[in-house]
Amino acid sequence: xxxxxxxxxxxxxxxxxxxxxxxxxxxxxxxxxxxxxxxxxxxxxxxxxxxxxxxxxxxxxxxxxxxxxxxxxxxxxxxxxxxxxxxxxxxxxxxxxxxxxxxxxxxxxxxxxxxxxxxxxxxxxxxxxxxxxxxxxxxxxxxxxxxxxxxxxxxxxxxxxxxxxxxxxxxxxxxxxxxxxxxxxxxxxxxxxxxxxxxxxxxxxxxxxxxxxxxxxxxxxxxxxxxxxxxxxxxx
Amino acid sequence: xxxxxxxxxxxxxxxxxxxxxxxxxxxxxxxxxxxxxxxxxxxxxxxxxxxxxxxxxxxxxxxxxxxxxxxxxxxxxxxxxxxxxxxxxxxxxxxxxxxxxxxxxxxxxxxxxxxxxxxxxxxxxxxxxxxxxxxxxxxxxxxxxxxxxxxxxxxxxxxxxxxxxxxxxxxxxxxxxxxxxxxxxxxxxxxxxxxxxxxxxxxxxxxxxxxxxxxxxxxxxxxxxxxxxxxxxxxx
Amino acid sequence: xxxxxxxxxxxxxxxxxxxxxxxxxxxxxxxxxxxxxxxxxxxxxxxxxxxxxxxxxxxxxxxxxxxxxxxxxxxxxxxxxxxxxxxxxxxxxxxxxxxxxxxxxxxxxxxxxxxxxxxxxxxxxxxxxxxxxxxxxxxxxxxxxxxxxxxxxxxxxxxxxxxxxxxxxxxxxxxxxxxxxxxxxxxxxxxxxxxxxxxxxxxxxxxxxxxxxxxxxxxxxxxxxxxxxxxxxxxx
Amino acid sequence: xxxxxxxxxxxxxxxxxxxxxxxxxxxxxxxxxxxxxxxxxxxxxxxxxxxxxxxxxxxxxxxxxxxxxxxxxxxxxxxxxxxxxxxxxxxxxxxxxxxxxxxxxxxxxxxxxxxxxxxxxxxxxxxxxxxxxxxxxxxxxxxxxxxxxxxxxxxxxxxxxxxxxxxxxxxxxxxxxxxxxxxxxxxxxxxxxxxxxxxxxxxxxxxxxxxxxxxxxxxxxxxxxxxxxxxxxxxx
Numbered sequence: 001x002x003x004x005x006x007x008x009x010x011x012x013x014x015x016x017x018x019x020x021x022x023x024x025x026x027x028x029x030x031x032x033x034x035x036x037x038x039x040x041x042x043x044x045x046x047x048x049x050x051x052x053x054x055x056x057x058x059x060x061x062x063x064x065x066x067x068x069x070x071x072x073x074x075x076x077x078x079x080x081x082x083x084x085x086x087x088x089x090x091x092x093x094x095x096x097x098x099x100x101x102x103x104x105x106x107x108x109x110x111x112x113x114x115x116x117x118x119x120x121x122x123x124x125x126x127x128x129x130x131x132x133x134x135x136x137x138x139x140x141x142x143x144x145x146x147x148x149x150x151x152x153x154x155x156x157x158x159x160x161x162x163x164x165x166x167x168x169x170x171x172x173x174x175x176x177x178x179x180x181x182x183x184x185x186x187x188x189x190x191x192x193x194x195x196x197x198x199x200x201x202x203x204x205x206x207x208x209x210x211x212x213x214x215x216x217x218x219x220x221x222x223x224x225x226x227x228x229x230x231x232x233x234x235x236x
Numbered sequence: 237x238x239x240x241x242x243x244x245x246x247x248x249x250x251x252x253x254x255x256x257x258x259x260x261x262x263x264x265x266x267x268x269x270x271x272x273x274x275x276x277x278x279x280x281x282x283x284x285x286x287x288x289x290x291x292x293x294x295x296x297x298x299x300x301x302x303x304x305x306x307x308x309x310x311x312x313x314x315x316x317x318x319x320x321x322x323x324x325x326x327x328x329x330x331x332x333x334x335x336x337x338x339x340x341x342x343x344x345x346x347x348x349x350x351x352x353x354x355x356x357x358x359x360x361x362x363x364x365x366x367x368x369x370x371x372x373x374x375x376x377x378x379x380x381x382x383x384x385x386x387x388x389x390x391x392x393x394x395x396x397x398x399x400x401x402x403x404x405x406x407x408x409x410x411x412x413x414x415x416x417x418x419x420x421x422x423x424x425x426x427x428x429x430x431x432x433x434x435x436x437x438x439x440x441x442x443x444x445x446x447x448x449x450x451x452x453x454x455x456x457x458x459x460x461x462x463x464x465x466x467x468x469x470x471x472x
Numbered sequence: 473x474x475x476x477x478x479x480x481x482x483x484x485x486x487x488x489x490x491x492x493x494x495x496x497x498x499x500x501x502x503x504x505x506x507x508x509x510x511x512x513x514x515x516x517x518x519x520x521x522x523x524x525x526x527x528x529x530x531x532x533x534x535x536x537x538x539x540x541x542x543x544x545x546x547x548x549x550x551x552x553x554x555x556x557x558x559x560x561x562x563x564x565x566x567x568x569x570x571x572x573x574x575x576x577x578x579x580x581x582x583x584x585x586x587x588x589x590x591x592x593x594x595x596x597x598x599x600x601x602x603x604x605x606x607x608x609x610x611x612x613x614x615x616x617x618x619x620x621x622x623x624x625x626x627x628x629x630x631x632x633x634x635x636x637x638x639x640x641x642x643x644x645x646x647x648x649x650x651x652x653x654x655x656x657x658x659x660x661x662x663x664x665x666x667x668x669x670x671x672x673x674x675x676x677x678x679x680x681x682x683x684x685x686x687x688x689x690x691x692x693x694x695x696x697x698x699x700x701x702x703x704x705x706x707x708x
Numbered sequence: 709x710x711x712x713x714x715x716x717x718x719x720x721x722x723x724x725x726x727x728x729x730x731x732x733x734x735x736x737x738x739x740x741x742x743x744x745x746x747x748x749x750x751x752x753x754x755x756x757x758x759x760x761x762x763x764x765x766x767x768x769x770x771x772x773x774x775x776x777x778x779x780x781x782x783x784x785x786x787x788x789x790x791x792x793x794x795x796x797x798x799x800x801x802x803x804x805x806x807x808x809x810x811x812x813x814x815x816x817x818x819x820x821x822x823x824x825x826x827x828x829x830x831x832x833x834x835x836x837x838x839x840x841x842x843x844x845x846x847x848x849x850x851x852x853x854x855x856x857x858x859x860x861x862x863x864x865x866x867x868x869x870x871x872x873x874x875x876x877x878x879x880x881x882x883x884x885x886x887x888x889x890x891x892x893x894x895x896x897x898x899x900x901x902x903x904x905x906x907x908x909x910x911x912x913x914x915x916x917x918x919x920x921x922x923x924x925x926x927x928x929x930x931x932x933x934x935x936x937x938x939x940x941x942x943x944x
Binding site for chain 4: 484488491492493494495496499500503504505507510511513514515517518519521522524525526528529530531532533574575577578579580620621625628
Binding site for chain 4: 036041045137141145151153157158161164167
């Protein structure tokens with residue numbers, strides 16, 4: 001499989017993933033009549049199902065990482081060659097941004113709008129650490145199974161659970177973190193991961209948002225690096 | 237497997253699929269007490285589950301396309317012979333119409349009633365394009381897996397997500413598009429794809445409906461043709 | 473595998489299935505605060521999941537029919553020997569009755585109580601015909617797949633859908649039909665199949681219930697026989 | 709695989725399981741606006757999905773028992789050596805306690821808080837017996853399938869159903885029983901298994917809680933022992 005074809009698969013797959021995450025969040029919130037639990041149930045169902053479908057679909061082409069953290073973990077374990085990593089990351093982030101734009105357009109929202117949802121604090125950081133740790137464990141553990149279909153179900157199921165069991169409804173996916181800052185809807189996240197479900201919304205200037213995004217990505221980067229070191233070191 | 241048996245499988249399978257789509261929509265709306273999100277959750281759950289069951293069931297007989305777009309894509313890639321295509325399309329459309337009638341009868345609705353739900357505009361067209369593009373990608377990608385059971389789960393999961401992440405709750409299935417114009421219930425769609433969930437309902441004459449249906453099918457046809465060219469050309 | 477062990481598996485499996493069907497119906501209705509859609513969603517989720525678990529569990533022992541209609545269809549196609557059929561049917565019905573009693577006891581209901589839910593008419597009969605036809609198609613079609621795990625998922629998914637797309641929330645399972653007449657809770661059915669969700673409840677004498685049950689089982693028996701003839705004859 | 713690595717897998721897996729159970733219970737209750745059914749649906753979805761993901765992930769390393777009852781059943785059938793059993797049980801209980809603490813911290817609750825939820829009586833004991841019997845049957849039956857992926861789905865599906873069909877939303881897992889006594893949130897259980905959904909809450913002293921926990925574990929221990937004897941003896 002040529003690198004061009006693999007990058008196309010990563011880009012399209014991540015775009016469809018973000019379209020599903022953001023689009024189902026918009027539709028869920030619009031139809032839920034004010035019940036955040038119902039909106040998040042719809043969002044969760046659509047996200048988990050989309051992951052199963054997309055990982056089965058693009059797995060045979062590019063490995064279907066659709067996630068910079070998975071790409072880095074795979075390269076750390078000697079799966080993907082390091083020189084393919086920048087292309088993977090670029091395709092994922094570009095795809096994620098396109099996917100958010102597509103979702104916003106499908107529902108008549110502005111193509112891009114800076115999210116005003118926001119959450120802070122150590123509980124959120126712990127949530128993201130737990131979510132990322134769990135996701136990398138799932139990806140790593142399933143690679144031991146001699147089954148091309150186990151990991152798609154495991155990852156879809158894991159994210160289904162993580163939407164509910166982490167306080168940030170974290171995605172453990174930096175491409176999603178960036179892209180969700182670009183929609184001011186249910187799944188939008190000011191500088192990051194929370195769905196903002198139930199969060200108090202307040203107006204902020206663009207500058208502040210970019211700073212928060214920068215800080216959050218730095219925190220995610222350090223956390224991911226530590227995690228990768230731990231995961232690779234422990235061999236789990 | 238003889239052609240007659242395969243066409244019977246396509247017809248029965250598509251009829252059961254439409255019975256599930258339309259029937260669960262009626263039951264969901266009746267029991268949901270006005271919550272569109274709850275009705276659509278039930279409709280989604282039943283549709284996705286029916287797809288998994290029916291694709292596993294009829295896959296070994298006819299390939300379980302249950303969808304003219306899938307049949308055309310399969311023939312374009314050299315799977316199904318072109319001379320079997322008209323029979324497949326006819327069986328799918330006839331099955332879809334029978335399935336809608338069965339659902340209407342099971343719930344005491346008129347056998348056929350022109351849908352008065354309607355949605356228009358570029359956001360809807362984008363939704364249908366995205367939904368069809370995604371579905372054909374899923375079908376194409378899963379054909380690379382050496383597993384007869386991966387595609388049924390992937391397609392069921394994809395449609396589960398697409399009900400929520402597209403503004404039209406599109407089916408990416410022309411047979412469904414035709415058939416859903418024939419029920420004036422939750423999943424009914426005037427000339428096409430939307431569930432009409434939450435859509436303003438207004439009375440229209442039959443002539444206008446047929447025109448809308450004609451226009452929509454033309455748009456779907458052109459879109460599908462472009463998609464097929466792109467998919468086949470890119471080899472994804 | 474000895475016949476005794478297989479009959480034990482059929483009995484325990486059917487008992488657990490009915491405990492799941494009836495128990496989750498009670499719990500769903502108690503917690504749903506009057507929303508029938510929410511109660512049926514919980515009932516559907518639990519029933520579909522229980523079927524997946526139980527068919528995977530008891531499949532390797534007895535084939536996990538857990539359903540007289542499946543046993544008869546299997547014998548008709550030369551799978552199960554006809555002299556094992558009475559034992560299978562007896563174990564299934566006995567298991568189903570025990571399962572209802574267990575569910576009633578777990579939730580502090582009377583061990584047995586004649587159901588007062590009732591539905592009638594041609595729409596109900598059509599629903600049961602469609603449901604049974606679909607289930608036997610699923611079981612038959614999946615037997616062509618060389619996978620011991622496909623049928624459990626397909627049957628679980630099919631019943632998940634059928635709870636919503638048939639007007640009777642039919643089980644297509646005579647053992648369930650008998651047993652559900654013995655609980656006067658959410659899934660209870662006077663002489664048969666409906667969950668009675670949303671149905672007007674009225675008091676009836678035991679005699680009338682038994683007559684209705686008799687009539688319903690006769691109708692189901694004739695319908696199943698016709699179906700089996702059609703299915704076996706057509707070879708689908 | 710060294711014992712150290714297997715115990716690490718059991719500990720991490722059980723911690724993530726408890727984080728998912730308790731965390732999704734907190735989030736579900738917070739977002740459900742008073743609907744216990746909606747909160748339990750979210751809790752069920754997250755728990756079942758987490759089980760599928762974690763059993764697929766840690767199965768290839770340690771067998772992914774994540775449950776003292778499963779470890780004891782496995783040792784009884786000659787799977788795990790008896791001298792590894794104490795390590796497994798210790799890792800599971802320690803992991804469960806850590807997981808509850810992580811969930812409490814993620815949602816800003818006290819690290820540990822004795823649960824004030826409580827349920828009693830023979831109906832509860834029957835529920836736990838049925839739940840444990842079913843779980844051990846599922847684990848045992850699936851070991852006959854030549855598939856490394858069947859048991860994770862079967863167990864996840866079984867617990868999904870058991871949350872709804874038992875009056876105690878029992879986990880059939882002593883490590884969970886212990887750990888859930890340490891959170892005073894939706895899934896918290898005074899000395900044990902119930903989610904306490906809908907249960908009247910009343911203040912109790914710590915001493916009384918410990919006694920109840922002790923009594924409940926004794927009952928569970930005796931019940932599990934009897935079950936194991938029956939299961940091993942009958943060979944099901």
